[in-house]
Amino acid sequence: MDVLVAQLLNSLLYAAVLFLIAGGLSMIYGVMRIVNLAHGTLYALGAYVMAWGLLRLAGESGTEPAYLIAFLPVAAVAVAATGAVVEPLLLRPLYARAEEYQLLLTFGLLLMLEDVMRYIWGPTPLTASSLWAAFGTLHLLGATYPAYNVVVIVLGLLAALMLWALIFKTRFGVMLRATSQNRRVAAALGINVSSVYVQAFALGCLMAGLAGAVVVPIQGAVLGMGVDALVLAFVVVVIGGLGSLEGALVGALIVGVVRTLAIQYFPELELAVLYLIAAGVLITRPAGLLGRA
Numbered sequence: 184m185d186v187l188v189a190q191l192l193n194s195l196l197y198a199a200v201l202f203l204i205a206g207g208l209s210m211i212y213g214v215m216r217i218v219n220l221a222h223g224t225l226y227a228l229g230a231y232v233m234a235w236g237l238l239r240l241a242g243e244s245g246t247e248p249a250y251l252i253a254f255l256p257v258a259a260v261a262v263a264a265t266g267a268v269v270e271p272l273l274l275r276p277l278y279a280r281a282e283e284y285q286l287l288l289t290f291g292l293l294l295m296l297e298d299v300m301r302y303i304w305g306p307t308p309l310t311a312s313s314l315w316a317a318f319g320t321l322h323l324l325g326a327t328y329p330a331y332n333v334v335v336i337v338l339g340l341l342a343a344l345m346l347w348a349l350i351f352k353t354r355f356g357v358m359l360r361a362t363s364q365n366r367r368v369a370a371a372l373g374i375n376v377s378s379v380y381v382q383a384f385a386l387g388c389l390m391a392g393l394a395g396a397v398v399v400p401i402q403g404a405v406l407g408m409g410v411d412a413l414v415l416a417f418v419v420v421v422i423g424g425l426g427s428l429e430g431a432l433v434g435a436l437i438v439g440v441v442r443t444l445a446i447q448y449f450p451e452l453e454l455a456v457l458y459l460i461a462a463g464v465l466i467t468r469p470a471g472l473l474g475r476a
Contacts, residue, residue, distance in 0.1 A: 185326035196332050198439030199339025205419035205431040207390030213426035214363045214383040221292040223413025229395030230404040233258040237311035251314045255396045262392025263385045270384040308405040315400035335397045421461045424474020
C-alpha cells in the first residue's frame with residue numbers, strides 16, 4: 184500500500200511539472216500558431232534563476248522554507264520578462280513569413296539561451312536542495328513522502344485552476360480566445376492583437392519558468408535539461424492535442440502515470456513506451472485526444 188501511494192504521488196508530481204511546461208507550449212501555439220522550440224530552454228532558465236536565488240538566500244537567511252519558497256514567483260517572472268522581450272524583438276517580424284522561419288528562429292534562440300546560461304553560471308550543475316530538505320517528510324496512508332513534492336503537486340493544481348479562470352472567466356481570456364480563433368476579426372473589433380500576443384507569449388514563458396523553478400530543489404539545474412523537458416512536453420501535447428490546455432492536462436496525467444510505472448517496472452523501456460503511446464494517438468487521432476483538427 185505504501186509503495187502504491189508513493190507511486191501515485193510520483194505520477195502526480197511528474198504530471199504537475201509536465202503540465203506547466205506543456206500547458207505554456209500549447210497556449211503559445213493555440214494563440215500565436217508558433218511551435219516554440221526554445222520553450223524547454225526557458226524552463227531551464229527558470230531552474231537556473233531559482234537555483235541561483237536559493238543559493239544566495241540560503242546563505243543569508245538559513246533554510247526557512249517560508250522564506251526560500253518566496254523566490255518561486257521571482258524566477259517565473261524573470262523568464263516571463265525574457266519572453267516579453269523576445270516576442271516583439273525577434274518573433275513579431277516573422278509572423279508574415281512561413282512557419283519554417285519561426286522554427287529556425289526559436290531553434291537559434293534555444294542555442295543562444297543555452298550559451299547565455301553557460302556563460303553566466305558556468306558548466307557545473309547548480310544544486311539547491313536546501314528548500315526540498317527544509318520541508319521534511321509527510322506520512323500519507325502509511326507512506327513516507329517528501330513534503331516539498333506535495334507542495335509541487337498542489338502548485339500544479341492551483342496553476343491549472345488559475346489558468347482556466349484567466350482564460351474562461353476574465354476579459355483578457357475573451358480577447359485571448361478571440362485572437363486565437365481569428366486574428367483579423369479580433370483586430371477589426373478593436374482588440375490590440377500585438378499586446379495580446381506579447382502577453383500570451385510571456386504567460387507561456389511564465390509557466391515554463393515556474394516549472395523550472397519548482398523542480399530545481401528536487402533535481403538541480405544542469406545544462407541540457409531543457410532539451411529533455413521539451414521532448415517530454417511534445418509527447419504530452421501530441422497525446423493531448425497541440426493548442427489545447429485541457430489536452431495538456433490530460434496528456435500530462437497520462438505521461439506521468441505511464442512514466443512512473445515504466446521507471447518502476449520497465450526502466451529500459453521508459454521513453455519507448457511514451458513514444459509508442461504518442462505514435463498510437465497520432466495514428467488514431469492525429470489532432471490529439473482533445474485537439475481540434
